[in-house]
Structure formats: structure tokens, C-alpha cells
Amino acid sequence: MISDPLILTIVILVVMFSLLLTSLWIGVSLILTGIIGMLIYEHHLPPIISIYDKIGDLLASSLYDALNSWSLAALPMFILMGEILYKSSISTKLLNGLKPWLNYIPGGLLHVNVAACSLFAAVSGSSAATTATVGKITLDELKKRGYSKSIAMGSLAGAGTLGFLIPPSLIMIIYGVLADTSIGKLFIAGIIPGLLLATLYSVYIMIISKIDKTAEPKVKESFTLKQKIDSLKDLVPILLLITVILGSIYGGIATPTEAAALGVLGSILLALYFKSFNYEIFKNAIMNTVVTSSMISFIIAGAVFLSQVIGFLGIARAMSEFIIGLGLSPLVLILLIGVMYIILGMILEGVSIVVMTLPIVLPIILLSGFDALWFGVFLVFMVEMAQITPPVGFSLFVIQSISGEKIETIVKATFPFFVLMVVTVAIITFFPEIVNYLPNKMIK
Template sequence: MEAVLSAGIVLGLIFFYLGLGVWVFAGLLLVAATALWLVLGMSIDRVGTIAANIAYRYASTWELAAIPMFIWMGEIIFRTDISDRLFRGLIPFVNRIPGGLLHTNVLGCTLFAAVSGSSAATTATVGKITTTELAKRGYNRSLALGSLAGAGSLGLLIPPSIVMIVYGILAEVSVSRLFAAGILPGVMIAALYSGYIMIRALMDPSIAPSDNVRHGLRDYLVALLNLSPILILMVIVLGSIYTGIATPSEAAAVGVAAALVIALFMRQMTPRLFVETLLGAVRTSCMVCIILISAAFLSTAMGYLHIPANVARAIGALDLSPLGLILILSVFYIVLGLFLDGVSIIVMSLPITFPLAMQAGFDPIWFGIYLVIMTEMGQITPPVGFNLFVLQGLTGTPIGKVAVYAFPFFCLMGLGVLILTVFPEIALWLPNTLYG
């Protein structure tokens, strides 16, 4: 009974503080501090000491250094014309496929995700070009926006991924293995998206007007030249990680240096642009890191209250099968995704769900990929789906409509989770092959 009361108090505090509209990190800090003081009777000094120790421990974690670096690299790409070159480079390769240029949303986001760790950044960077171009060429608006919302979420799954770094730190698993595990599931979900677009286009050709333009060898060579900045960054970042030359944090720094060199070579890097990218990276990095530290404090408070152990014991008493557990967790994460961003979802839930998954026999690397996909689904569900806000800002379309447009891709992600659960080797084969 005491455990239920403690869990109820913490849950009530979360709804109370976040309902006041305070910043997420402040709400998490207040929930943790209030719970320790109210339930356990800790002194304010003791609570402050615990918070300070957690902040120091996480601030000195080497893996966190990768987060600002990957964000900075994404800022450099976003503020140059690399995204425009990406769109032009994909046109010859997708023009003759059913669905035509709609596939630039999926392929563009897939490629950009490989050099950015953010879903919102992926959606914004690719969307600032494709939303205008597809509308100008008469493509179906709902499918164009829906596919962009869904494909933009691949920024969390295809490495490098900020959310994977956060999970790796909290679950104490190899970030490099997580990165390797995200590649095939990311490609699989991208293939599901493109397959859906093709089926829709074959059923109703009017959604993707055909321009009947045939491209020659020169067009493909120019296209590859336009794609070269993204491809070079992919090879440098991912290649350095998987060959063992660099850790994810070191690869992120190398990626930033390469992005700066490419921007200078393209004669687009000015002192003003440099400062803008740096400030943008600092703002986003501070937000992510302070949420991570605040949620770690909340996780510690929940540990003191024995909530994770008690919840795990209660669910364990239900004697669920592994598939039954995944079903319950999926519903749980879909509900969380309605209200929280991906980093907050992971850091708040992991102390409870990770022991349950390990007890059920799931591989921690596989569970990380599953969890990332579930947080991806939250990126396109109202009222707090970040990708929906990005597309509203780009196009002026109400969030409700964008959410309706994105719903088929939400379902496709659910199908991806089902496939990954039935065939876990999709996620585990590559890290096991590369790292044994």
C-alpha cells in the first residue's frame, strides 16, 4: 500500500508541476525534490546534495560530449544550401518511381538523419525545401506533409542519434553498438514508408503528377555531385565509428570539422553564419542536457522511493509473456508520447521499464531500438508532437490536420515495431557482426 501511495504522489506531482506550464526540466526537479522531502522527510540540504552529485556525475560523462557536436553539425547543414542540394540530387533517382518526388521526403530524411541526431532538425531541414517544391509541382498535400512528418522521425533512429546516446548512458550499454543496431530498422521503416507511397500512387496516380522527364548520365553525375556533401559527412562520421578509428564523441567532433570545411569550400560559411550555428547548437544542447540531468535526479528520487522495483514486482506478478509485456509497454509509451518529448520519455521511464525488459529476457540493445521507435511515434502525435510543430511553422497547416496526414505513417511505425519484435535479428545482426 505504501508503494502505491508513493507512486501516486509522484505521478500527481508530475501532472501538477507540468500542468502549471513550467519548463520540463524545472518540473522534473521540483517533482523529485518535493517527493524526497514530502514522502521520505529528507532535509532540503540532503536533497540539494543529491541533486548536485547527480549534476556533477552526468556533466562529466564523456559520452554527453557527442550531443552538442552532432547538434552543431545539423545546424551547419540547416543554415547552408546542403539541404537544397540534397533535394536536387535525389530527383533523378526517384522521378520514375510510382510516387515520384514524394520519395524525396523519405530518402532525404533518411540521408540527413545519418548526419544529424535530431528528429525536429531532420524534418525542418528537409521540409524547408520539399514542402515548397512538392506543392509547386502539384503533389498531394496530405501525403507530402504526412510522409515528411513520418520520415523526419528517422532522425532519432538512424545513427548518429541523440536519443540513442541518452539511452546508452542511462542503460550503460555501448553507444557504438546502438548506432549499428539502428541502421537496418531505420532502413526497414523507410522502406515501409516508400512502399506505402508507391501503393497509394499506383491506386491514384493523380497524387503524384508525372513530368515524363528522362534523365541521362550527365544528370545522374550532377545529382551525385549535389549529394556529395551529405555522403561525405556520412562516410566520415559513421565510417570512423564502425572502423574503430573514433568513439561516437570523437566522430561527432570530426563531423563538425568536416561540415565546417565543406561549408567553407562551398563559400557559404561567413563569420555571422558561424556564430548563428554555434548559438543554435548551444541553445539546443543546453535544453537536452539539462532535461537529462533533471530526469536523472527524478530517477534517483524514484529509486529512493523504491517505485521502479515495486512496479516491476507488480507487473512481474501478472506473469505476462514477453509479447504481452511489449504490448503493455507500447501502449504506455504511446500515451507518454502524447505529452512528452523523446529525451524526457526515455529518462523518465527507463528506471521502470528497463528492469522489466531485462527480466523478460529482452536484449538491452534491442530494447533500446524498440524504445527509440516508440519515441519516434510520439514525434507525430498531438498535442506535443515536435514534428507537427515544425510542419505547422513551415506550412501554416494546423497541427490537427498534420496529425491526420501523419496517421498512416504512425501506423507504419507500429508495423515496424511488430516486425522488429517478431524478428529481433533485424536490430541485433549488424552490431553482433561488427562487434561480436
């Protein structure tokens, strides 16, 4: 039996990662880790209560508490909306609508990746769906027109992660549920940082296009005023859907869950308008939504159980007291936590990182004076980095499957955009009002 919380922490981390390495489901691994942690702890329970009774009670209550959440109902709705948009031809319409308007900027159609990912992220909420959808359309097209394939892949990898930051964001919903933070405020808080990151990507593309003459073709495609106006018929309906979803949340008309339902209805109407909706598309979208939602819900349930176990064992309190006792400044603390997340991002995917670390990290963050809302956006940036850090960067594998390039070539192309993410994280850390400005302004 072990009673020291720090030794318990080490044992639990070793058990958790050992179980994950066996390829067990993440939810099962988290639940088993919690059960093992309670079994090895030196308990001081009343004689009439056995440790098995306590584990059963804690497991039952945590599973119920984790999934009995109205906010969590937004998750399958936003996933379904993204699936419908992904499987219909709406993403192609989005690209066709953007081309005439971005062609004259330095870097030309390379900006389509950034703009298309930003817009698709605002109706999808999924980084993987954003990267795959936009990438399937743009990579071959940009290569045929003489644009640098390296910059095209790098910008796609970087901008594809905006699906986590620009609302609606699935990671923000998960964080909001686990951290008991307003999902509506999280959505609003992600807007300015998301636009800032997208702007930095575009500025980099413009600069590199001026330096590297092979980045774009010498002779650009030209578009008439009529072609520009005609392209609006593809662009305006998508912008209207984004406005309805986000406007209903920010205007206080609908909760994020209600807005998600509106988004599903809007995506179906949009697919019907573009004549790209049928029973087969809807059936596949529903099936994929059920699979994805069930997987994420099971992971959340396991994370909540492990979180309660960690509280029961006194690990969170002991870790917080230990780190605060080191006398680290808040900036040094957040730097160390950021480095930890980057390392974890090399071996784990985003949802796993959030649910496994939050029970331990969040109490430390709050005791150090950081705001839960700000940390939510910071954590989303860390998850974005995990998407493009080898060897388990999911976006890297998505791009590899689309482009057929070697993974090391994609990593090299993506590195400048990873650096721009780090720069953006530094900016919001030194100027947290960038995150808090809109929530404070729009929600009193």
C-alpha cells in the same frame, strides 16, 4: 509520511505532471519531484543524518554523475554539426542531387522526402532539424510539380522522424548515458530498423501512387544522363561526410564523441566547399547549439536525480515486483508499455518521455528478459511516434508552419505513416535479431 512504494509512485507521478502543467522547466520539475518524494517518504535514517542532508548529498552526486560523462560530449557536437548543415545551403544541394535518380520510380519525387530525410538524418541526428530542412525545400516544390500535397506532408512527417533512428541520434546518446548502454552499439543497432522503416515508407508511396492517379503528375520531368552525372557533385560530398562519421565509429577508428568532432569539421569543410559558410552562420549555429545542449543537459541531470530518488525510495523494485507478480507474458508487457508510450506521446515531447519514464520502466524491462540494446531502439520508435501524435506532435507543428495547412489535415495525411511505424515496431519485437544482428556482427 508515506512508506508504501506503490502509493509513493502515484503521488510522485501526480506531482510530476502537476509541475509540468505549470509550464516549469522540465529539469526543474524533475528535481522538485524528487525532492518532494523524499520529503514525504517515511525515512529510517541514522539520527545524525537529516533528510535535508540526504537530499543535498543525493542532488549533488547525481548532478555530477549525470554530466561528468565523456559520451555526453557527443551531444553538443552532433547538434552543432546539424545546425551548420541546416543553416547553410547543403540541404538544398542534397535535394538537387537526389532528384534525377528518383524521378522514374513509381511515386517519383515523393520519394525525395524519404531519401533526403534518411540522408540528412545520418548527418543531423535531430528529427526537428531533418523535418524543417527537408520540408522547407520539398513541400512547395512538389506542389508546383503536381504531386499530392497530402502524401508529400505525410511522407515528410514520417520520414522526418528518422532523425531519431538513423545514427547519429541525439535520443540514442541520451538513452545510452541514462541506461549505461554502449552508444556505438546503439548507433549500429538503429541502422537496419531505420532502413526497414524508410523502405516501408517508399513501398507505401509506390503502392498509393499506383492506386491514386492524382498522387503524381501524368507527365514527369525527364533528366538526361549528363544531368544525372552532374548531380553527383552535389550528392557525393554529403555521402562522403556520412561515410566518414559512421565508418569511423563502425570501423573502431573513433568513439561516437570523436566521430562527432569529425562531423563538425566535415560539415564546416562541406559548407566551405559549397561556398555557403560565413561568420554569421557559424555564430548562429554555436548559439543555438549552446541553448539546445544546455536545455537537454539540464533535463538529463534532473532525470538522473529523480532516478536515484526512485531507487532510494524502493519504487523501481516495488514496481518491478508488482508487474512481474501479475504474470504477464513478455509480449503482453511490451504491448502495454508501447501503449503507455503512445499515450504519453500525445502530451509530451520525446526527450521528456525518455528521461521521465526510463528510471521506472528499464528495471522492469530487464527483469522481464528484454535486452537493454533492443529496448533502446524500441524506445526510439516510441519517441518517433510522439513526434507525429496530436496534440503535442512537434513534427506536426513544424509541417504546419511550413505548409500553412490545418493541423487536422496534416494528422490525417500522417496517419498511414504512423501505422507503418507500428508495423515496424511489431516486426522488431517478434524478430529482435533485426536489431541485434549488426552489433553482434561488427562489435565483438
